[in-house]
Amino acid sequence: MKTEVRKICMLGDFAVGKTSLVNRFVNSAFSERYLSTVGVKIDTKLVQLVDRQVKLVLWDLAGSDPLNGAAKSYLMGTHGIVLVADGTRRETLDSALRIHQHAESLIGARPTVLLINKADLEPQWQSTQADLQSARQWARNVWETSAMTGAHVEDAFMALAGVER
Amino acid sequence: MSQLSEDAKSYLLEQLLRQRPVLYLRIAKGSDHARCVSGDPLHFGLVLAADDTVDVAALTIGLDPSGHGLQVSKAQIAHGASFDLHQLLIDGERFLLLIDVDDLQREVQQAQQSSNEARLRLDEMSERERLLHAEHKALRESSEEMQRHQHVQSEFVRRLSHEFGTPISAVLGHLNLMDLPTTTAEQSQRSLSAVRRGVAHLRQLVESVLDQARLQNNQFELYPGVTNLATLADDFRELHLGTALQRGLDWHVSLDAHGCVEVLIDELRLRQILLNLISNAFKFTEQGKVSLSLRWHDAVLTADVVDSGPGMSAAEQARLFADYGRSARGVRGTGLGLSISREIVQRMGGTLRLADSTLGRGSRFVLDVPAPIVRGQPEDNQSLNQPQQVLVVDDDEDLRLLLVAMLEQLGCAASAVAGLADVRLDAEPPPDVAVVDMHLGRLDGSVVLQQLRKSWPNAYLLALSADSSQDVLERSRRAGADSFLLKPLEPGALSLALQVAVQRRAAE
Numbered sequence: 001m002k003t004e005v006r007k008i009c010m011l012g013d014f015a016v017g018k019t020s021l022v023n024r025f026v027n028s029a030f031s032e033r034y035l036s037t038v039g040v041k042i043d044t045k046l047v048q049l050v051d052r053q054v055k056l057v058l059w060d061l062a063g064s065d066p067l068n069g070a071a072k073s074y075l076m077g078t079h080g081i082v083l084v085a086d087g088t089r090r091e092t093l094d095s096a097l098r099i100h101q102h103a104e105s106l107i108g109a110r111p112t113v114l115l116i117n118k119a120d121l122e123p124q125w126q127s128t129q130a131d132l133q134s135a136r137q138w139a140r141n142v143w144e145t146s147a148m149t150g151a152h153v154e155d156a157f158m159a160l161a162g163v164e165r
Numbered sequence: 166m167s168q169l170s171e172d173a174k175s176y177l178l179e180q181l182l183r184q185r186p187v188l189y190l191r192i193a194k195g196s197d198h199a200r201c202v203s204g205d206p207l208h209f210g211l212v213l214a215a216d217d218t219v220d221v222a223a224l225t226i227g228l229d230p231s232g233h234g235l236q237v238s239k240a241q242i243a244h245g246a247s248f249d250l251h252q253l254l255i256d257g258e259r260f261l262l263l264i265d266v267d268d269l270q271r272e273v274q275q276a277q278q279s280s281n282e283a284r285l286r287l288d289e290m291s292e293r294e295r296l297l298h299a300e301h302k303a304l305r306e307s308s309e310e311m312q313r314h315q316h317v318q319s320e321f322v323r324r325l326s327h328e329f330g331t332p333i334s335a336v337l338g339h340l341n342l343m344d345l346p347t348t349t350a351e352q353s354q355r356s357l358s359a360v361r362r363g364v365a366h367l368r369q370l371v372e373s374v375l376d377q378a379r380l381q382n383n384q385f386e387l388y389p390g391v392t393n394l395a396t397l398a399d400d401f402r403e404l405h406l407g408t409a410l411q412r413g414l415d416w417h418v419s420l421d422a423h424g425c426v427e428v429l430i431d432e433l434r435l436r437q438i439l440l441n442l443i444s445n446a447f448k449f450t451e452q453g454k455v456s457l458s459l460r461w462h463d464a465v466l467t468a469d470v471v472d473s474g475p476g477m478s479a480a481e482q483a484r485l486f487a488d489y490g491r492s493a494r495g496v497r498g499t500g501l502g503l504s505i506s507r508e509i510v511q512r513m514g515g516t517l518r519l520a521d522s523t524l525g526r527g528s529r530f531v532l533d534v535p536a537p538i539v540r541g542q543p544e545d546n547q548s549l550n551q552p553q554q555v556l557v558v559d560d561d562e563d564l565r566l567l568l569v570a571m572l573e574q575l576g577c578a579a580s581a582v583a584g585l586a587d588v589r590l591d592a593e594p595p596p597d598v599a600v601v602d603m604h605l606g607r608l609d610g611s612v613v614l615q616q617l618r619k620s621w622p623n624a625y626l627l628a629l630s631a632d633s634s635q636d637v638l639e640r641s642r643r644a645g646a647d648s649f650l651l652k653p654l655e656p657g658a659l660s661l662a663l664q665v666a667v668q669r670r671a672a673e
Contacts, residue, residue, distance in 0.1 A: 039239025077227015
């Protein structure tokens with residue numbers, strides 16, 4: 001059986017935890033240290049779905065300037081988008097929405113999941129239930145994740161892996 | 166620019182390749198794999214398979230097969246070096262060229278890292294500033310609230326010192342007068358009366374202030390006891406008769422007790438509240454009448470205090486029950502009377518309200534307080550004209566027998582059980598009345614009452630206890646009891662309580 005290859009792009013503001021989420025999903029590891037990504041980091045993970053095997057190619061895009069000229073070359077061939085916001089920084093939810101709209105204008109609509117990350121710091125969250133409710137209107141799947149504890153990380157990636165093209 | 170010689174070109178290439186390692190791959194047609202032409206795949210995080218090919222799906226996915234030149238810049242695979250990805254189309258074949266840009270990448274990364282960290286710190290600082298502002302605002306508001314409270318308190322103290330000052334000066338003045346050798350016996354007698362009035366007033370002031378403090382500090386307690394309603398009415402009639410005569414006012418006290426003789430209530434507090442209402446009525450009424458109507462029915466004592474005084478404006482009515490909400494008519498007092506009275510009535514489980522007030526016509530205050538019957542009139546100890554199904558829940562066998570006998574005397578069909586486990590909650594029809602002891606061994610009677618209230622919403626529930634403390638009374642009320650009976654049980658009280666139950670049923 002031929003393995004299906006799917007390209008997933010990680011998008012979101014800087015320091016929201018995109019690289020950490022990939023690291024948790026691919027290597028089951030976490031580091032407290034913040035290391036900003038430049039350009040794009042590429043990782044792969046084989047996942048087994050009920051009826052087939054899928055090779056997820058994860059393109060983790062730099063958050064600092066995700067809308068620069070190189071953005072389109074990174075996004076080409078993307079099957080799905082993992083959009084990440086940081087629950088402790090309310091403005092990152094707005095950035096996520098902006099980045100998502102920009103990505104759609106470049107490559108068209110793609111299946112998207114929204115991850116509100118840093119659930120382990122929930123007492124410090126600035127995002128309110130109302131924010132999350134309104135986010136649900138533009139992202140089909142919203143997960144509250146923690147790259148530190150691993151909460152819902154697998155669920156979020158697998159939800160996207162299983163979406164039909 | 167002059168042309169480079171072949172030697173120079175080859176030297177230059179050697180230098181460039183030394184500084185910037187490259188990987189050159191030929192993509193097999195229609196495949197995700199490529200054959201390594203030159204360079205080390207591992208340097209870029211790619212793994213060379215046993216058949217000398219490299220899986221390049223992660224790189225070529227989304228790549229335009231006809232694109233020539235730079236495709237993706239600043240990419241990195243796992244722990245490999247950062248690279249720019251070029252695609253070359255030569256003689257109908259696709260090649261991938263990965264050029265190491267790790268040194269450039271590191272510089273950019275460091276600059277970006279510093280910039281991002283600075284922005285995060287800035288965000289954190291703005292958030293802290295926002296929180297500080299919010300805290301500051303809350304502090305300022307609470308300080309303003311405290312200032313307002315202090316102002317009210319100091320106004321109260323100022324008024325108190327005035328209120329205390331007046332009778333104290335009068336008392337001292339009259340005592341000095343009595344000391345004078347020239348004072349006649351008649352004058353001394355008048356002064357003595359004035360001293361008595363002054364001291365009584367001072368005592369009243371002190372009591373008000375102490376009550377207010379007890380209520381504020383939650384140290385206020387009620388002591389329900391057996392109270393005779395007729396005595397209460399007589400005492401009030403006597404107490405104000407002199408004032409009424411002196412002032413030329415009509416003073417009328419009535420009692421409609423429906424056969425109830427004694428009730429369970431904190432008599433001292435009830436008297437204090439009634440006294441306050443009646444004194445106010447006398448204070449304000451210049452002509453006409455003042456009346457007190459007491460009525461007992463269905464375990465509630467109602468007192469109506471009516472006067473034909475000046476009445477109150479809407480504004481006066483609105484601040485009537487506020488602390489220190491004294492009427493503006495220059496009448497003496499701390500202004501605590503009504504607010505304290507209402508607070509005490511609420512603690513007794515009742516209500517105190519201004520039922521009616523019209524300018525120029527007078528006012529009517531109505532007090533309702535729970536007052537369980539303790540003793541009824543002997544002639545009421547007779548069979549009910551409508552027999553009731555009564556269930557007794559008591560853990561003491563002798564008391565069960567006694568209660569059943571008393572109930573049967575009254576013409577009821579009575580049965581008794583020792584605890585909740587023996588109660589048939591699905592009994593059809595459910596009993597009309599249940600009498601529940603509040604102390605069922607280890608079980609609290611209020612638990613039983615709650616369960617019965619839930620299962621039999623229309624039954625008349627009577628709590629029974631030898632303990633008449635406010636705590637037991639309140640617990641029985643909260644658990645859903647309609648009334649309370651005090652042990653030892655008096656037949657007249659039981660009879661009256663059952664009559665109320667019959668009336669309730671008839672009204673439903």
